Amino acid sequence: MQPELKQLSPLANLIVDRAIDNTNRKLIGGFRNKNHSRPNAKTTQPGSVARDALNATSAQSVMDVANRGVAWRELIEKSLTHGISALTTMKFDGEFSVKDGVATGLDTVPNQPGVYVVYNKDNEVMYVGDSTKMQSRWHAGHLNEFKQGERAQEPYKLADEFKEGCTVKYVVMDSEETAAALEAHLIRTEQPPANKREELLNQQGKRANIEAKKMKDASGTAGSLLRGAATEAAKNSGWVVLEQLTAAALKALKDELVDIFGGGESTILARIQRFCEKVWSVVKRIIEAPLQLLKGIFEFIVNALSKTVRQIYQLARNIFDLGAAAWALFKGAGSMSKAELITKITETIIVSGTLVIWDGLDPIIESQLVPLLGPVAPYLAAAISAIGFGLSSHYLQQFVPSIVEFLVNSRTGHHDALLAQREACLQLITLNEQQFETVNVLGRYVESSLALEIETKAHTRELSQHSAIKPLDIRNLLASSK
Known part of the structure; x- marks a missing residue:
């Protein structure tokens, strides 16, 4: 049995994980948005590539990367409206x-x-x-x-x-x-x-x-531009997957380092195995949920169709996550316990809501720090945003669950009331059906009585028409008996 893994406090762990996400996203965005200082060189110099990437590491670079679809949208649109081919x-x-x-x-x-x-x-x-x-x-x-x-x-x-x-x-x-x-x-x-x-x-x-x-x-036709945009969207999807895997690896490494400095006694082999399992769990999640592979395409298309998304570079991804979480809740609400439902709704509200807020504030914070700190600003802004996200989430956890529980209880009470009303309606319908059946029985009885009466009258008329049959005279019958 493996010894228990030493961990940070939940709040500290949340803040560190978010700082990893922020910094990782900026570094990957910087790599994707870097200029080429040696554009036509026949050899690649890793040092030049690293410097170019670090120089581009910023919230603005991430925003520029996320909004590349906007330029493709414009060319496709104007090839149709302006005939620019x-x-x-x-x-x-x-x-x-x-x-x-x-x-x-x-x-x-x-x-x-x-x-x-x-x-x-x-x-x-x-x-x-x-x-x-x-x-x-x-x-x-x-x-x-x-x-x-x-x-x-x-x-x-x-x-x-x-x-x-x-x-x-x-x-x-x-x-x-x-x-x-x-x-x-x-x-x-x-x-x-x-x-x-x-x-x-x-x-x-x-x-x-x-x-x-x-x-x-x-360029050439709207069709060729569409094919080019589709290629870029597919590449963007691949980068989104890489970002997830890189973040998972960094967080797994963080967990092992915390355990080491906390006095953990796991063997090196156990640490490697645990590290690989955490990264593989992300790969499995992506494979088992194909929509994850579409996140990059979703982001590219949404940004291509809506300029307003440029204001908050991660909004498209957050919308996707929020929509996916809401859909999961909708599908699973019937099979979840009340406690599970409260937990899931709370996570969706807190995580998605604070992500939107702090991902929007990150570039603003960074822009204020750049004049003071220069190249260090993106990383400090990432840390400040992570701390803000962690503290906001921690604070919201104090009262959001109680609000959600109230809403769920209200929903449950309303649901119970609807069930009671439905049961009452069913009983009323059943009673009406019984009364209707009784009326039908009475109707059939009346019909049968009426038929008997008609048949009796008809038979009587038939008998009275025969002349051989005379009415019975009681007095003559008595006289003859004397």
Whole structure:
């Protein structure tokens, strides 16, 4: 028999486990959202990869990862509404003109991300560009560079168009990534003469361009974009499973370390076996509950369809967990004891509710700590959020169960009252059925009596019609007897 495992107090254990979850999620998010400092290197340097990942470790990185579906949604949507797959089908959001180096209508162009196409006076495509702030890009960029080129007698690449007159048409995009992806796609398909090279051709170093390259490679039709989005959703699901397994391994290691420092006497073999069993239990749970494999796809799709989820990066996952727990409660309520039902409802309310709150506060806390602590801020924010989650859960445990028990009792009382009413109704129905049957018996008796009366009268009439039969005279009968 294995010796009892030394453990932290329930509150301390809850806080440490939550800190592991928070930190693990940020580290994995940082790895997934890292820039590549050596984008086209032929060899991989683990040190560079680790530095890139640590530099990206933050709540914002986790949020960016969770919301990658938003960019795919935009491109798929605009391929249907704006026909962005080709210039011949593209529906632009607006246009302005340039002649003699002066722009007309530029002030109406939104200072947002977007893609613009320059047409010469003969309506030929000369240049495709993108910017995170289109109006500023034209004021401080293209037009300013044209003027500088005129002064230095080094003609700007669009000098002829700006002098002779050109039309600039644009499409507003939601993000830097989608603008870069659409620009690169159009340059590849249209090959404008003023664009000297294909954009996003090779591996990129900047994260926004890394994501844009994926979308550019999938661009062409709405169908190809959908296939690309499905691939990314599947990858996201795999990362969610990895996050669960990593967290389980870290928590199992924590339990063994606590036991060691607490004076536990387990053998190394027993510790390894216990560690593997805990990790395997997570694998089994994922295998036995296939919906777990869909959590990553669920998160990707929900974020792709709803921008509001960007405010709380874990809300999609919490909604999934809360929905799954509610469904389990709904299915199991009939077979659970009252105590089990109270425990399950309490866990759902406290865990899911506090997760939503503290996962939402984590990025806010981190943003306040960054100016003071720099790279340490994500980890301290994770710890503060874990402590807040633990204390909130501990406090809620003091009174939520009593509230839930009251509600369950009320529900039970209401249920009992309904059963009593139902039983009374059944008794009333039974009584009515009996009375109805009695009436039926009486009816049948009346019918049979009436039939007898009719038959008797008919028989009497029949007898009276026979002439040979005379009425009996009592007086003559008495006289003859004398």
